[in-house]
Amino acid sequence: MNITTQSYKPGEHPSLPPPRNLVGPVKWAKDNLFGSITNTILTIVAVYLLYLIVPAILDYFFFNAAFEGSSRAECREIAKGACWAFIDERISVFTYGFYPVEERWRPNLAFVLLFVALAPVLFDKVPYRGKLLVFSLLYPLLAVLLIVGPVSVESMHFSQGVSGPLTWLVIFAFASALFVYGSKTHNALAMVVGIVPAGFVLVAFFLSDALWISIPDSIGLTNAADDIYIFEPVDTHLFGGVLLTIIIGVTGITLSLPIGIVLALGRYSNLPAIRTLCIMFIEFIRGVPLITLLFVASTMLSYFLPPGTDFDLLLRVLIMVTLFASAYMAEVIRGGLQSLPKGQFEAADAMGLKYWQTMRHIILPQALKVSIPGIVNTFIGLYKDTTLVLIIGLLDILGVGKTAISDPAWNGLSTEVYVFVAVFFFVSCFGMSRYSLYLERKLHTGHKR
Amino acid sequence: MKLKSILVAGAAMAMSATIANAATLDDVKARGELNCIVTTGLVGFAYTDESGKWNGFDVDFCRGVAAAVLGDGMKVKFVPTTGKTRFTALNAGEGDVLYRNTTVTMSRDADLKLTFLGVNYYDGQGFMVSKDLGVTSAKELDGASVCIQTGTTTELNLADYFRATGMSYEPVPIETNEEARTNYLAGRCDVYTTDASGLAASRATFDDPKNHIILPEIISKEPLGPAVRQGDDDWADVNRWVLNAIIEAEEFGITSANVDEMAANPPNPSIARILGVEGNYGEMIGLDNEWAKRVIKAVGNYGEIFDRNIGPNTEIGLERGLNAQWKDGGILYSAPIR
Structure with a gap:
């Protein structure tokens, strides 16, 4: 080539496309599928296996499946494959369990509001995030009120004591006064001692049937005689299906993270009493299978409580599941704490930061970021473990499926039910794992290898 | 030594809890709901339908007990259990009565501290x-x-x-x-x-x-029957006689369709006693005298329950066999209500 015909200045020639046989699907297939004799053989075997399996599966679940019919026999007349009419007929039981039909708008509303409450927590670009976060904080109360309904005042022991409501009013007045005094004088102890009982009384009153049944009743909004209520209490044993799975999963997940952080910090603490207590708790819970804890909650507990105590089974299960997940969470977060170099703690000390300031601004942001995969792993594990409540007689989505299979009209359709439940869990768990990847990318600050 | 005293204390608490549970009949009446232990699902015996309602052979007997005690066969809370958890659930008080296709055996009766009330299905x-x-x-x-x-x-x-x-x-x-x-x-x-x-x-x-x-x-031999916790004879009596009434109703031809008619005009003294027209047999077990009438009205007699759930006309198609009345060549034989 003659240098004088060169139409570009040296160094400015645009890159030429690579040769044809080095790009494109052909090249990719050559490299990855037929790179060597072994690879070629493996590819052919794999394609043959896929040919055997995939059409059969598609055929069974879609092309040859029955979507209509009112019994298994009718399904079989229509098509030889899966009988989705069964799932279709039972979809409301799968979703709500035995929740009263006319009240089902309440869990629906709670479910929609769950996303409103979750959005500002999960994503930081949500509009009005600050105000929505307040809603997120109040959401648990609202959800309990919506799904369970007002809690009977008697079961909260409001009416017991010296003179019932008055006692509680006095407690509330004293506690809130103490809180106001604490906040004025910057006395943290007074604030905590004040806010806990005051908050408890407020929460109890908000959830009580005194507020939602007696007061509306007295001003004519509801009618006790005709059973017209704003919020009818719904017994927790009627919960089932997806509703129950989500209640247990969401409660366990949201509560286990803060409790786990506290336990992890406790285990890392320099105070021997706190450290020993946290280690004992964590090791005890981790040493016992979840199924045992659930079993203790469902059957053994009533031996130890005073006779006649009616301690809601679902509440017992929620407590046990939360404690179980918290112990695992604590260890995951401790792993994050261990990964931080000692210099971080020492630098914070050198700057004169106090313990909580160090934790809040220096240690936890780094430790939690490192632990995200482990934390989400624990979440997903907990979510799937909710199916264990079947053993103690709560019917989650899997349990509802099992009782439905035994209907003589539909007996023998276990494959459909198990596939349906599997798809449900896959969608939920895959969503969680995708979110954790998003979070990792967002918080990525160059430490990633 | 210390461990031993803790165990003894635990056992004592367990005992006191059991004793305090003695008046199950009053508990059920106060609660307004019967807690009935069933299986998590057995074709024909216990299952849920498309509206989430429990159905089945064992379930109908639960509803019968609720009808006798509370006057409404729907006032039942079902406690689904697996084969391993059923007796623990009963003894822990999670349920009042167990109708869970459970074989009556000596060790369950004596060692597990249950009281069996009879047999509602003879199996093998x-x-x-x-x-x-x-x-x-x-x-x-x-x-x-x-x-x-x-x-x-x-x-x-x-x-x-x-x-x-x-x-x-x-x-x-x-x-x-x-x-x-x-x-x-x-x-x-x-x-x-x-x-x-x-x-x-x-x-x-x-x-x-x-x-x-x-x-x-x-x-x-697999005689399947209901059980209650040991130590509450009054409650055991209620359940035993509900079962007997359901069986005896078939023997005397009382059905859910003709029960009102029979109560108004009892064809014989036995029927009059069952339906509370004669005597005060309901009061003897802490109920009113129309207890059996309500049971039969709610769930029917044994034959009706059998045919509805597992009989020849259902998908399951079981023959009566051993479970026919003693007059028809089976071994179903209820003690008389008198």
Whole structure:
């Protein structure tokens, strides 16, 4: 080539496309599928296996499946494959369990509001995030009120004591006064001692049937005689299906993270009493299978409580599941704490930061970021473990499926039910794992290898 | 020493809890709801329908008890349990009565501190095999793999039978009937063994029922019946006589359709006693005298319950067999209400 015909200045020639046989699907297939004799053989075997399996599966679940019919026999007349009419007929039981039909708008509303409450927590670009976060904080109360309904005042022991409501009013007045005094004088102890009982009384009153049944009743909004209520209490044993799975999963997940952080910090603490207590708790819970804890909650507990105590089974299960997940969470977060170099703690000390300031601004942001995969792993594990409540007689989505299979009209359709439940869990768990990847990318600050 | 005293204290608390549970009848009335322990799902015996309502043979007996005590057969809270958790749940007070296709045995009665109230279904353990296996008798099953539900009497019967006949087998442990069905059809075991009623019910749902045979040998007696916690005789009486009333109603031809008519004009003194027209038998068990009338009105007599859930006209198609009235060649024989 003659240098004088060169139409570009040296160094400015645009890159030429690579040769044809080095790009494109052909090249990719050559490299990855037929790179060597072994690879070629493996590819052919794999394609043959896929040919055997995939059409059969598609055929069974879609092309040859029955979507209509009112019994298994009718399904079989229509098509030889899966009988989705069964799932279709039972979809409301799968979703709500035995929740009263006319009240089902309440869990629906709670479910929609769950996303409103979750959005500002999960994503930081949500509009009005600050105000929505307040809603997120109040959401648990609202959800309990919506799904369970007002809690009977008697079961909260409001009416017991010296003179019932008055006692509680006095407690509330004293506690809130103490809180106001604490906040004025910057006395943290007074604030905590004040806010806990005051908050408890407020929460109890908000959830009580005194507020939602007696007061509306007295001003004519509801009618006790005709059973017209704003919020009818719904017994927790009627919960089932997806509703129950989500209640247990969401409660366990949201509560286990803060409790786990506290336990992890406790285990890392320099105070021997706190450290020993946290280690004992964590090791005890981790040493016992979840199924045992659930079993203790469902059957053994009533031996130890005073006779006649009616301690809601679902509440017992929620407590046990939360404690179980918290112990695992604590260890995951401790792993994050261990990964931080000692210099971080020492630098914070050198700057004169106090313990909580160090934790809040220096240690936890780094430790939690490192632990995200482990934390989400624990979440997903907990979510799937909710199916264990079947053993103690709560019917989650899997349990509802099992009782439905035994209907003589539909007996023998276990494959459909198990596939349906599997798809449900896959969608939920895959969503969680995708979110954790998003979070990792967002918080990525160059430490990633 | 310390450990021992803790254990003793725990046991004492457990005992006091049991004793305090003594007045179950009053508890149920106060609660307005009967807690009935059932299975997590057994074809024909307990299952949920599309609206989430419990149905089935055992479920109907629960509803009968609720009708007698509370006047409404729908006032039942069902506590689903597996084979392993059923007795713990009953003894812990999670349920008031257990109707869970449970075999009455001496050790359960004496050692597990239950009180059995009678028998609502006479069953026996059988074997089902595929015709391809070429077996026509249980005596030819040497070396077979057997699907067996854990924690049940069938598990023990199986071991006994194979030991007595000097054969060997390989157990494939499973949890529920449905799981057994799936495993058996997938060929993971040669033989499926459970109560003969369960075998027939499962076989009815196979795609090719004719290719499976139930072997002629019935290797055990399986009287299935309800149970309550030991130590509350009054509550046991209520449940025992509800069961007897359901059985006796069939013997005297009282059905859910004609019960009002019979109560208004009792054809014989026995019927008059059952329906509370004569005597005060309801009061003797802490109820009112129309208790049995409500039971029959709510769920019908034994024959009606049987036909509705597991009888020849259902998908399951069981014959009455042993469960026919004693007058019809069965062994169903209720003590008289008098």
